[in-house]
Amino acid sequence: MKVLVTGGAGFIGSHYARRLAASGADVTVLDKLTYAGNLANLEGVAHRFVHGDICDAALVGEVVPGHDLVVNFAAESHVDRSIVGAGDFVTTNVVGVQILMDACMAAKTPRIVQVSTDEVYGSIELGSWSEGASLSPNSPYSAAKAGGDMIALAYARTHGLPVSITRCGNNYGPNQFPEKVIPLFTTNIIEGRKVPLYGDGGNVRDWIHVADHCRGIELVAERGRPGEVYHIAGTAEITNLELTRRLLDALKVDWNEVERVPDRKGHDRRYSLNDDKLRAIGYTPTVEFEQGLADTVRWYQDNPQWWQPLKAAGR
Numbered sequence: 001m002k003v004l005v006t007g008g009a010g011f012i013g014s015h016y017a018r019r020l021a022a023s024g025a026d027v028t029v030l031d032k033l034t035y036a037g038n039l040a041n042l043e044g045v046a047h048r049f050v051h052g053d054i055c056d057a058a059l060v061g062e063v064v065p066g067h068d069l070v071v072n073f074a075a076e077s078h079v080d081r082s083i084v085g086a087g088d089f090v091t092t093n094v095v096g097v098q099i100l101m102d103a104c105m106a107a108k109t110p111r112i113v114q115v116s117t118d119e120v121y122g123s124i125e126l127g128s129w130s131e132g133a134s135l136s137p138n139s140p141y142s143a144a145k146a147g148g149d150m151i152a153l154a155y156a157r158t159h160g161l162p163v164s165i166t167r168c169g170n171n172y173g174p175n176q177f178p179e180k181v182i183p184l185f186t187t188n189i190i191e192g193r194k195v196p197l198y199g200d201g202g203n204v205r206d207w208i209h210v211a212d213h214c215r216g217i218e219l220v221a222e223r224g225r226p227g228e229v230y231h232i233a234g235t236a237e238i239t240n241l242e243l244t245r246r247l248l249d250a251l252k253v254d255w256n257e258v259e260r261v262p263d264r265k266g267h268d269r270r271y272s273l274n275d276d277k278l279r280a281i282g283y284t285p286t287v288e289f290e291q292g293l294a295d296t297v298r299w300y301q302d303n304p305q306w307w308q309p310l311k312a313a314g315r
């Protein structure tokens with residue numbers, strides 16, 4: 001099977017490409033190599049690499065034909081950066097999706113998965129969202145992701161494009177860019193620096209190991225229905241305070257290492273997904289949070305050569 005993984009040099013896309021290559025698939029990665037793209041993430045992964053932008057219609061039109069499956073991870077992904085400047089977010093997360101979907105339509109690609117996020121729903125105080133919940137994104141990042149999702153679904157309805165959408169909670173694991181909370185806090189502590197905790201720390205996130213996320217995407221590619229959305233829920237719904245406490249414990253330091261910082265603008269309070277629909281087609285998560293977090297912390301402790309250059313470059 002020939003699979004095109006767009007954004008495959010990033011955190012989740014590289015784990016997905018690794019999994020595919022190990023299963024014997026013929027993998028092509030198309031990636032712009034923004035600050036978040038890193039060829040080191042693809043070390044040991046048999047693949048063909050194309051350096052390029054999903055917004056480049058001519059290039060995408062050349063690369064897409066011949067693939068049995070296209071999975072789109074390419075995105076600007078960091079909420080804080082979208083608050084500083086939203087331009088690249090709208091360009092890649094909305095226009096890029098439209099250009100990719102056009103290329104898939106022209107190439108008659110048999111199967112497409114657009115990877116998305118629980119953040120498109122906004123914030124929920126109690127209960128969990130099912131796939132029919134209305135979109136109410138609050139950050140420029142999540143608004144742009146919602147735009148990309150709507151374009152993909154519109155192509156499914158209007159043109160019969162066989163695209164499904166996955167929406168997932170907060171991922172953690174090896175190779176995550178050290179601007180996101182788990183690698184940021186872990187590497188700060190290793191470097192003897194404090195960790196910046198937003199606001200009152202009461203924001204709740206639903207954590208999923210990247211390996212489980214990739215298993216969910218694979219299942220949707222194989223058994224999901226075109227034109228449908230599938231949730232991939234996490235295994236630990238906890239506050240940022242609780243997450244911080246667990247990280248400090250794992251790194252054997254105390255609460256003195258925490259520096260309270262003003263809350264993120266428009267910070268969503270809680271995300272929560274119901275993933276019954278995915279479970280009905282065979283999904284169950286396999287990585288228990290406590291073990292997954294301990295393994296992840298150890299990976300950053302054991303691999304400073306991966307993250308130190310990224311932090312030193314101040315990207």
Ligand SMILES: NC(=O)c1ccc[n+]([C@@H]2O[C@H](COP(=O)([O-])OP(=O)(O)OC[C@H]3O[C@@H](n4cnc5c(N)ncnc54)[C@H](O)[C@@H]3O)[C@@H](O)[C@H]2O)c1
Pocket residue numbers: 006007008009010011012013030031032033034035036037038052053054055072073074075076077078092096115116117118145167168169170171172177
């Ligand atoms: N990280 C999470 O917790 C999480 C949760 C749910 C959904 N998602 C979604 O999963 C996907 C991957 O997230 P991630 O955390 O791996 O992100 P990441 O920032 O680590 O990686 C994004 C990758 O996309 C590439 N890219 C960016 N713009 C591009 C463009 N215009 N053309 C081609 N490549 C481009 C980057 O170079 C990078 O390799 C995103 O779509 C994100 O919205 C992430």
